[in-house]
Amino acid sequence: MNLLDKTTIKIDGVMDFEWAPATPQREGVKQYEQLFCYWTPEIGSNPAKVGLMSIPSKQIVRTLNLFSVTDAKLHWQSDATYLSVKVDRHSKSKKSQATTLEIFRIKEKGVPVEVVDTIKDTVINFAWEPKGDRFVIITTSEPTGPTAVPPKTSVSFFCPEKAKGPTVGNFKHLRTLDKKNSNAIYWSPRGRFVVIATVANAQNSDLEFYDLDFEGEKPESDKDLTANLQLTNTADHYGLTDIQWDPAGRFVASWASVWKHAMENGYHIYDFKGEQLREEPVEKFRQLAWRPRPPTLLSKEEQKQIRKNLREYSKTFEQEDAERGASADLAVVEARRRMLDEWLAWRASVDAEVEEERLDRGLPVNPVEGLVEQPENGEEQQVIEEIVEEVIEETEEIVP
Numbered sequence: 001m002n003l004l005d006k007t008t009i010k011i012d013g014v015m016d017f018e019w020a021p022a023t024p025q026r027e028g029v030k031q032y033e034q035l036f037c038y039w040t041p042e043i044g045s046n047p048a049k050v051g052l053m054s055i056p057s058k059q060i061v062r063t064l065n066l067f068s069v070t071d072a073k074l075h076w077q078s079d080a081t082y083l084s085v086k087v088d089r090h091s092k093s094k095k096s097q098a099t100t101l102e103i104f105r106i107k108e109k110g111v112p113v114e115v116v117d118t119i120k121d122t123v124i125n126f127a128w129e130p131k132g133d134r135f136v137i138i139t140t141s142e143p144t145g146p147t148a149v150p151p152k153t154s155v156s157f158f159c160p161e162k163a164k165g166p167t168v169g170n171f172k173h174l175r176t177l178d179k180k181n182s183n184a185i186y187w188s189p190r191g192r193f194v195v196i197a198t199v200a201n202a203q204n205s206d207l208e209f210y211d212l213d214f215e216g217e218k219p220e221s222d223k224d225l226t227a228n229l230q231l232t233n234t235a236d237h238y239g240l241t242d243i244q245w246d247p248a249g250r251f252v253a254s255w256a257s258v259w260k261h262a263m264e265n266g267y268h269i270y271d272f273k274g275e276q277l278r279e280e281p282v283e284k285f286r287q288l289a290w291r292p293r294p295p296t297l298l299s300k301e302e303q304k305q306i307r308k309n310l311r312e313y314s315k316t317f318e319q320e321d322a323e324r325g326a327s328a329d330l331a332v333v334e335a336r337r338r339m340l341d342e343w344l345a346w347r348a349s350v351d352a353e354v355e356e357e358r359l360d361r362g363l364p365v366n367p368v369e370g371l372v373e374q375p376e377n378g379e380e381q382q383v384i385e386e387i388v389e390e391v392i393e394e395t396e397e398i399v400p
Helices: 300-308 310-360
Strands: 016-019 034-040 048-055 059-066 069-076 082-090 097-105 113-119 122-128 135-140 153-160 171-180 184-187 193-197 206-211 230-236 242-245 251-256 266-271 276-281
Touching: 016 069, 034 069, 034 082, 048 069, 059 082, 059 097, 069 122, 082 122, 097 122, 113 171, 122 184, 135 184, 135 193, 184 242, 193 242, 230 266, 300 310
Parallel strands: none
Antiparallel strands: 016 034, 034 048, 048 059, 069 082, 082 097, 097 113, 122 135, 135 153, 153 171, 184 193, 193 206, 206 230, 242 251, 251 266, 266 276
């Protein structure tokens, strides 16, 4: 490791900086580059500034001047397609404050900046959808310092408008849920599903599971937006301290760690829709970690072909599942028939023993003989076996 060009990068008054989590391909840029952003406060008559720099060239590819800035937070989207700058601004009297979201569209020509609705309340949490273009924020109008009672919050969902062509439309407000206790946002690593939770709160421990691509009917007001929000389930985990999705985005684990308190420690596991699969109290439980998911061995072209032919694969798998089900049913029928044969054999042996004992005692072999009506044609009676299956319950689950 050596100092790049043997010189430092001088940024006066820099408050914070963040590397891009991926290597986006900016329009018109062919050479290799990494990006990082930074912000500086107002110094004298100079405005606050957000800068986007390219490395190794050290070229500043975009700057944004800001005024009346109290604080700023930098939030990269996982693919580095977007950079959101949460800017807290104060009024001239400095008695009131408002927040704006300045979104840099990294891959578009000239890196345009879009300003999302002004938010009057304090933003306490922000999270981009992984590999997506939607985000969630949590706000509160109450003081956020250390208080006996945690503040009431609001959860707001944002998504782009539908647009023609490859470009993404402007970001619009989708929905706000008021009078909540939520303070944490946990997106599925595959996107689409998100858990909004109340963590490390002695009074509440709610989990709410949302689907942003719900396949049901879409409200008329959301027809032009790229999301269909639906609450799929709710849960409660007393003493909740941590939440983590598994790498595949199919399951969610929540736990109460003894590292943070000693009350009802243990873990819960839910599926992506919020249905609880397991509840396990464990004394002195500390931490849960999912096994990492290794990267796929398939090339992008092979993955593309699989998605293209997914219906054909599905037919094959459904046929195999049906055959397995039929063989399982056949095994059950054969087991029942075997049990019936064993019972009939036992019954025949008992009848033979009874008949022999009656003969020894000089009694009639069949005391009710003659009372049982015999077939007129003299044919032997036949035993007809009938198998009846009854479906008690049938459910269908959608697996992402």
